[in-house]
Amino acid sequence: MILKSQVEWALHCCAILAGLPAGRYLSTKALAEFHGVPKEYLSKALQHLSQAGLVDTTLGPSGGYRLARPPAELTFLEIVEAVEGPSRTFVCTNIRANNPCRPKGYCESAPCAVARIMWEADEAWRQKLRSVKLSDLVGILSQEIPEQLWKDSFEWVLARAG
Amino acid sequence: MILKSQVEWALHCCAILAGLPAGRYLSTKALAEFHGVPKEYLSKALQHLSQAGLVDTTLGPSGGYRLARPPAELTFLEIVEAVEGPSRTFVCTNIRANNPCRPKGYCESAPCAVARIMWEADEAWRQKLRSVKLSDLVGILSQEIPEQLWKDSFEWVLARAG
Numbered sequence: 001m002i003l004k005s006q007v008e009w010a011l012h013c014c015a016i017l018a019g020l021p022a023g024r025y026l027s028t029k030a031l032a033e034f035h036g037v038p039k040e041y042l043s044k045a046l047q048h049l050s051q052a053g054l055v056d057t058t059l060g061p062s063g064g065y066r067l068a069r070p071p072a073e074l075t076f077l078e079i080v081e082a083v084e085g086p087s088r089t090f091v092c093t094n095i096r097a098n099n100p101c102r103p104k105g106y107c108e109s110a111p112c113a114v115a116r117i118m119w120e121a122d123e124a125w126r127q128k129l130r131s132v133k134l135s136d137l138v139g140i141l142s143q144e145i146p147e148q149l150w151k152d153s154f155e156w157v158l159a160r161a162g
Numbered sequence: 163m164i165l166k167s168q169v170e171w172a173l174h175c176c177a178i179l180a181g182l183p184a185g186r187y188l189s190t191k192a193l194a195e196f197h198g199v200p201k202e203y204l205s206k207a208l209q210h211l212s213q214a215g216l217v218d219t220t221l222g223p224s225g226g227y228r229l230a231r232p233p234a235e236l237t238f239l240e241i242v243e244a245v246e247g248p249s250r251t252f253v254c255t256n257i258r259a260n261n262p263c264r265p266k267g268y269c270e271s272a273p274c275a276v277a278r279i280m281w282e283a284d285e286a287w288r289q290k291l292r293s294v295k296l297s298d299l300v301g302i303l304s305q306e307i308p309e310q311l312w313k314d315s316f317e318w319v320l321a322r323a324g
Contacts, residue, residue, distance in 0.1 A: 003163050003252050003280075011276045012257055036260025076279060089287075090165050095174055098198025101314035113302040114173045117238060118165075121290035125251075128283035140275040152263035 006045035006083045009037055011137070013046065014079055017055065018071040018138050019154055020161055025057075025064035030160040034153075045083055052082035062162025071138055077129035089125070090118035168207035169245045171199055173299070175208065176241055179217065180233040180300050181316055182323055187219075187226035192322040196315075207245055214244035224324025233300055239291035251287070252280035 013031050020026060028046055032039035046065055049055045054074060055065045067074065092115035096108070110116075142150060175193050182188060190208055194201035208227055211217045216236060217227045229236065254277035258270070272278075304312060 001163055001165050001246050001251055002249065005253070005255060007252070007280075008255060008257065008276065011280075015276070034261060035257045037257060076283075084163050087164065089163055090169070091167070093167060093170060095170060095197045095199060099196060099311070099315060101311060101318050103311070106308075106311070108306075110306070113299055113306060114170065114177070117291075117294050117299065118169075118173075121238070121287045124290040125283050125287035128286040129279075132279050137275055137279065144270075144272070144275060146268075149261070149263060149265070149268070153261060156263050 001089060003080070004083060005037075006041065006048070007080055009035060009042055010045045010049055010079050010083050011076070013042070013065075014049070014054070014067065014071075014074065014134050015137055015141060016153075016157060017065060017067045018134055019157060020066050021158075023066075024158075024161040025062065025066050026157060026161050027064035030064070030157070034156065048082045049079070052078065054078055054082055058162075060162075064162055067134075071135035072133050074134040075130050076132040076134070076137075077126055079134070080129055088119055088122045090115060090122055092118075163251060165242070166245060167199075168203065168210070169242055171197060171204055172207045172211055172241050172245050173238070175204070175227075176211070176216070176229065176233075176236065176296050177299055177303060178319060179227060179229045180296055181319060182228050183320075185228075186320075186323040187224065187228050188319060188323050189226035192226070192319070196318065210244045211241070214240065216240055216244055220324075222324075226324055229296075233296035236296040237292050238294040238296070238299075239288055241296070242291055250281055250284045252277060252284055254280075 012035055016031065016034060017026060028039055028043045032042045046055065050057050050065070054068055056068045057063070057065050092112055094112060096112050174197055178193065178196060179188060190201055190205045194204045208217065212219050212227070216230055218230045219225070219227050254274055256274060258274050
């Protein structure tokens with residue numbers, strides 16, 4: 001069970017978009033170049049973010065993407081779910097119903113205990129992702145990335161932002 | 163990101179094997195019939211459990227599987243990882259290294275903050291699965307499954323156990 005690469009790309013793109021001044025947009029081309037990832041595939045990840053309402057988009061020569069909300073109001077879970085979908089990681093196909101000893105017409109009122117435990121684990125994963133805001137990530141990156149690299153990256157992005 | 167169906171099957175099979183008396187084995191055929199799942203695919207799930215050392219197996223007409231350890235010493239995580247492998251659900255491809263502004267030869271000492279946060283969420287999922295023992299599941303099932311169905315299922319299994 002492995003998340004799509006697009007989850008990694010989407011999180012990194014959102015971190016870059018978080019640094020854009022109000023009213024500016026960054027193109028898929030610039031985001032792909034900055035992260036060294038294929039533009040066509042990145043474009044799908046960005047469309048997922050757009051469909052989920054996490055980024056705004058404009059068309060045209062200076063078009064591109066910007067965050068639809070402040071980074072403090074965007075969680076990791078929202079970004080991950082925009083790409084992966086909101087489905088639980090465990091699908092219960094209710095195989096207990098195939099038990100040859102079950103009386104005809106018998107039907108349980110509650111979901112299977114196996115599924116409930118697996119869903120609790122899924123929820124623990126989501127809860128952690130829900131607790132981290134995009135602004136938390138930007139705060140960590142601003143501490144960890146050397147000052148000059150941080151500044152140069154910001155200027156690189158601004159030079160390409162529409 | 164969805165777990166394989168074989169995870170569901172493996173958990174249910176372990177719950178059934180937990181009820182076998184000492185020294186008895188249950189065949190793939192019986193486990194497949196009880197759960198209404200294809201024998202060939204279930205066989206792969208059982209082989210994973212065997213390779214991980216969670217079940218013992220014997221060959222021959224009365225051969226099959228039994229738990230290698232008491233249910234109180236088997237965690238959900240062990241069963242899930244036997245099927246899915248121990249890999250983290252988030253793979254970091256370190257795309258920050260593609261940043262065109264990075265000085266040549268520059269190399270971070272710590273993993274990317276994006277990966278660290280995603281791995282913490284992964285660990286929260288694993289921690290929950292590690293906290294639940296197979297014996298906990300059996301305890302819940304023995305409470306929830308109607309007494310007659312529980313008894314009939316046990317007899318069905320015993321009649322087929324080698």
